[in-house]
Structures are given as structure tokens and as C-alpha cells.
Amino acid sequence: MAQRLSHLLEQMLGVRLPLRLRGWDGSEVGPPGAPVVVFRNRLALRRLLWQPNELGLGRAYVAGDIELDGDMYEALRRLDDLLWQQPERAAQRGGILRGGMSGGETVRDLIRLGAVGPAPRPPAEEASLRGNRHSLGRDRRAISHHYDVGNDFYRLVLGESMVYSCAFWRSGDPDGGASDYGLADAQRDKLELICRKLALRPGMRLLDVGCGWGSLAIHAAREHGVSVVGVTLSHEQVEYARKRVAQAGLADRVEIRLQDYRDISDDPFNAISSVGMAEHVGLAQYAQYAALLFRRLRPGGRLLNHQIAALHPTDEPATLPGPLARLRRQPRSFIDAYVFPDGELAPGGATVSLLERAGFEVRDVEALREHYARTLRVWVSNLEANWDEAIRLTTPGRARVWRLYMAGSALSFEAGRIGVNQILAVKADADGRSGMPPTRDWLR
Known part of the structure; x- marks a missing residue:
């Protein structure tokens, strides 16, 4: 069976399989010593035949129709060129069941393996959003899909710091060896780095857009004496953050709101x-986002925009305005379907340009790509160490989604396909004064 499966998949994909393959009858074929893709049932093959790309593989893995026996990172590295580097190749083939292959022997193999049939229903964990893209209602549903999956589950993955962005690793063993400096320390240092870049002082008002579980808001209020308004669209984040604020004795200085950034109408911060x-936010809405933040900032005030960036974008035209006009829209990916529905990445240069168009003066850009790769590997380790509990708190499919997306993202950061930047910008006053120091010594 494994030999027949391998032959079918190699015909469909047009390349030699870089992994071992085990059929549901226990037979195996493929490179010795390589991680093993285990096809547990016929549905696994049918999912890949209908969707011969990363989405088809992701659906089969999330549903439990496929298992990976061996090192997850090594398996994804070997699949990298096959599924992620050349997504157009699979899309052009269209799948066996939609006419991507022909031949009597192929048809007979499909029938023998029980793969002929309608497209399988996607796993329940796949997002299915309705309404106009990035409307207020659809954005609420997109955020809820990702963040409202259980605060206890997130605490297993993120640790007690409950910070869901890359840490800032000042020391420790980058290979994960023994060290007194761990994730909680690196996340604390990231929060402090942001506060120093914003030059927070007692009496200031800080707006934290997308405040998550309140970690930055609490750190800024407690360590720098500022008043904070934090906004998020996640009901579970709001509930958790408010409890943390109250426990920290900061209810008089930190307000956590269930609010869209587009509805903020406070006096400038x-x-x-x-x-x-x-x-x-969405690429088409980014100019509006930048303009709103500019209006909500006092003259001389600073913006710290920490954002994942697309690296090495293609030059194919798209229907996007301004500096984003040459970014390509990709077919639906695993990340869009299961992790961040409607999320979109722009290159750092496009983000800088849009912030400048809104009136900001960009003063500093710091790339933290390697920091995010290391953070993700720790999150994966946390999830794997607490696998049974993670399944109990959510679903087996949800735990599989997070393991696959975090491990794949770590490799993408390491390979330089995506990056993450902290962009520090200022709103100069009417006379052009920024209030920024003349050198970068203050950042060291």
C-alpha cells in the first residue's frame, strides 16, 4: 500500500517525496532515517488529492488523518520546498480528482485505495467568516476565532507572562540549553524595551492597541507610573486582563476595553x-489605521508599532493601493484558514511609508526576526510538554493547529521568509520639533 500511495503522491506533486510514508496497513516506503508521514486512513489521501498544498496537508493533520512520526521541525524542513516555497505548482495541477492527473493505472490505484469521492469536509477548527473583509463585525469574529480559545490553554503555551509576541532575548542559550534566563525574563525585557522606546514617564497616558491579556499595560503602569487604556476585540482577553489589573492594584490607572481601534475617540495620548x-488590520485599511493613530497622539508623542513583516515580496501586480500596489495575493493558506483569518503581512518598507504618509516621522526600526524564532520554539516546547492538558482544555484539532503553525512559523523566521520589526515613530509639533534625543545612546 505504501508504495502505491507514494507513487500517487509523487505523480500529483511532480517530485520525489522527501519523507518516509506509512500506510494505514503499516507498510512503509521512503528515505531511511527520515521523519515518517503516517496515513491513518483513506480520508487522509482524499484530503491531499483535493487540496495538494499546505492547506490540504494542514487539514489532514488537524483532523488526525495524518500523523508525523519523528522530529516536527525536520519534517517541515523537508516539506518546505514542496509545499511552501512553490505553492503555485500545486494550485496549477488542481488535484487528481479535479483532472490534475489521468491514466488507467492511476484511476485503478485511486479506486483500490478508496480515495475516490467528494471533497472531505474541513475540520471544525477551520475558520469560515462571512461579511465584508475587515468590517467591524467580521474583524470581531476573526479575532474571536484565534484568541477566544481559552485563557488556560494560552497560559500553557505562553507561560505566566501571557505575552503573545516575540520576546527580547538579552542572554541565555539560544539552543535551548540550561539557563537561568528564560522566557519570562525575555518577555519582561521586551516590555521594558517598548516602554523605554516610548520614553514613558509618570503622569503620561498610554494607548495600548490590541492589549492582549494586559501584560504591557500592567508593566507600563507599575514600572513607569503611566495611565493606560488598553483595547482588544477578544472577550476572554478582556476578562483575564481586568482580573490581572485588579490583582495588581492598578484599577485606578489601567482601563481595559472591549473596543475596536476604529471606535477610539479619547483625547490624544x-x-x-x-x-x-x-x-x-488588513493592507487596504492600513492607511486608515495609521491616520487614526496619528490623530490620537499628542504633538511630540511617540508610536511603537511592533509588527510581523513579509520579506522578499514578489513583484507581481495586485489590486492594492499606494506602496502596496505590487504585493501579490496568495491562495488561502493554512495560517489564514486556521490561525489568523484575514491577517495580512506587508514588508517593513511599505509599513514605514504608510506611517509617514499619515504624518509620522519614523525615527528607528529594529528587526527582531531571530528573537521570534527562538520564542516560538519555546512555545512549541511548552505545548508539547503539556500536550494532554492542552487537548483537555481545547480539542485535539486545536492543539494540532497550534503545534503546526508555531513550528512552521519558527522555521519561516529562521529562513528569513518573514520578519518582525519594531518601528518607532513620532508626531512632531507644529514647529517640527520631535523631542527625540540627538543620538541613539538612549536605546542601548
Whole structure:
């Protein structure tokens, strides 16, 4: 059976399989010593035949129709060129069951393996959103899909810091060896780095857009004496953050709101932080996002925009305005279907350009790509160490989604396909004064 499966998949994909393959009858074929893709049932093959790309593989894995026996990172590395580097290849073939292959022997193999049939229903964990893209209602549903999956589950993965963005690793063993400096320390240092870049001082007002579980808001209020308004669209984040604020004795200085950033109408703030939120805004809405933050900032105030970036974008034209006009729209990916529905990444240069168009003066850009790769590997280790509990708190499919997406994302950061940047911008006053120091010594 494994030999027949391998032959079918190699015909469909047009390349030699880089992994071993085990059929549901226990037979195996493929490179010795390689990680093993275990086809547990006929449905696994049918999913890949209908969707011969990363989405088909993701659906089969999330549903439990496929298992990976061996090192997850090594398996994804070997699949990298096959599924992620050349997604157009699979899309052009269209799948066996939609006419991508022909021949009597192929048809007979499909029938023998029980693969002929309608497209399988996607796993329940796949997002299915209705309404106009990035409307207020659809954005609420997209955020809820990702963040409202259980605070206890997130605490297993993120640790007690409950910070869901890349840490800032000042020391420790990058290979995961023994060290007194761990994730909680690196996340604390990231929060402090943001506060220093914003030059927070007692009496200031900070707007934290996409405040998550309140970690930055609490750190800024407790360590720098500022008042904070944090906004998020996640009901579970709001509930958790408010409890943390009350337990920290900061209810008089930190307000956590269930609010869309587009509905903020407060008087201008002294500083604004946006950490891991702008990826949800949407490329077509980014100019509006930048303009709103500019209006909500006092003259001389600073913005810290921490955002994942697309690296090495293609030059194919798209229907996007301004500096984003040459970004290509990709077919639906596993990340869009299961992790961040409607999320979109822009290159750092496009983000800088849009912030400048809104009136900001960009003063500093710091790339933290390697920091995010290391953070993700720790999150994966946390999940794997607490696998049974993670399944109990959510579903087996949800735990599989997080393991696959975090491990794959770590490799993408390491390979330089995506990056993450902290962009520090200022709103100069009417006379052009930024209030920024003349050198970068203050950042060291």
C-alpha cells in the first residue's frame, strides 16, 4: 500500500517525496532515517488529492488523518520546498480528482485505495467568516476565532507572562540549553524595551492597541507610573486582563476595553503602543489605521508599532493601493484558514511609508526576526510538554493547529521568509520639533 500511495503522491506533486510514508496497513516506503508521514486512513489521501498544498496537508493533520512520526521541525524542513516555497505548482495541477492527473493505472490505484469521492469536509477548527473583509463585525469574529480559545490553554503555551509576541532575548542559550534566563525574563525585557522606546514617564497616558491579556499595560503602569487604556476585540482577553489589573492594584490607572481601534475617540495620548496587532488590520485599511493613530497622539508623542513583516515580496501586480500596489495575493493558506483569518503581512518598507504618509516621522526600526524564532520554539516546547492538558482544555484539532503553525512559523523566521520589526515613530509639533534625543545612546 505504501508504495502505491507514494507513487500517487509523487505523480500529483511532480517530485520525489522527501519523507518516509506509512500506510494505514503499516507498510512503509521512503528515505531511511527520515521523519515518517503516517496515513491513518483513506480520508487522509482524499484530503491531499483535493487540496495538494499546505492547506490540504494542514487539514489532514488537524483532523488526525495524518500523523508525523519523528522530529516536527525536520519534517517541515523537508516539506518546505514542496509545499511552501512553490505553492503555485500545486494550485496549477488542481488535484487528481479535479483532472490534475489521468491514466488507467492511476484511476485503478485511486479506486483500490478508496480515495475516490467528494471533497472531505474541513475540520471544525477551520475558520469560515462571512461579511465584508475587515468590517467591524467580521474583524470581531476573526479575532474571536484565534484568541477566544481559552485563557488556560494560552497560559500553557505562553507561560505566566501571557505575552503573545516575540520576546527580547538579552542572554541565555539560544539552543535551548540550561539557563537561568528564560522566557519570562525575555518577555519582561521586551516590555521594558517598548516602554523605554516610548520614553514613558509618570503622569503620561498610554494607548495600548490590541492589549492582549494586559501584560504591557500592567508593566507600563507599575514600572513607569503611566495611565493606560488598553483595547482588544477578544472577550476572554478582556476578562483575564481586568482580573490581572485588579490583582495588581492598578484599577485606578489601567482601563481595559472591549473596543475596536476604529471606535477610539479619547483625547490624544502621550504615547501609543501597537504590538502584534497591525497584522490584523488588513493592507487596504492600513492607511486608515495609521491616520487614526496619528490623530490620537499628542504633538511630540511617540508610536511603537511592533509588527510581523513579509520579506522578499514578489513583484507581481495586485489590486492594492499606494506602496502596496505590487504585493501579490496568495491562495488561502493554512495560517489564514486556521490561525489568523484575514491577517495580512506587508514588508517593513511599505509599513514605514504608510506611517509617514499619515504624518509620522519614523525615527528607528529594529528587526527582531531571530528573537521570534527562538520564542516560538519555546512555545512549541511548552505545548508539547503539556500536550494532554492542552487537548483537555481545547480539542485535539486545536492543539494540532497550534503545534503546526508555531513550528512552521519558527522555521519561516529562521529562513528569513518573514520578519518582525519594531518601528518607532513620532508626531512632531507644529514647529517640527520631535523631542527625540540627538543620538541613539538612549536605546542601548
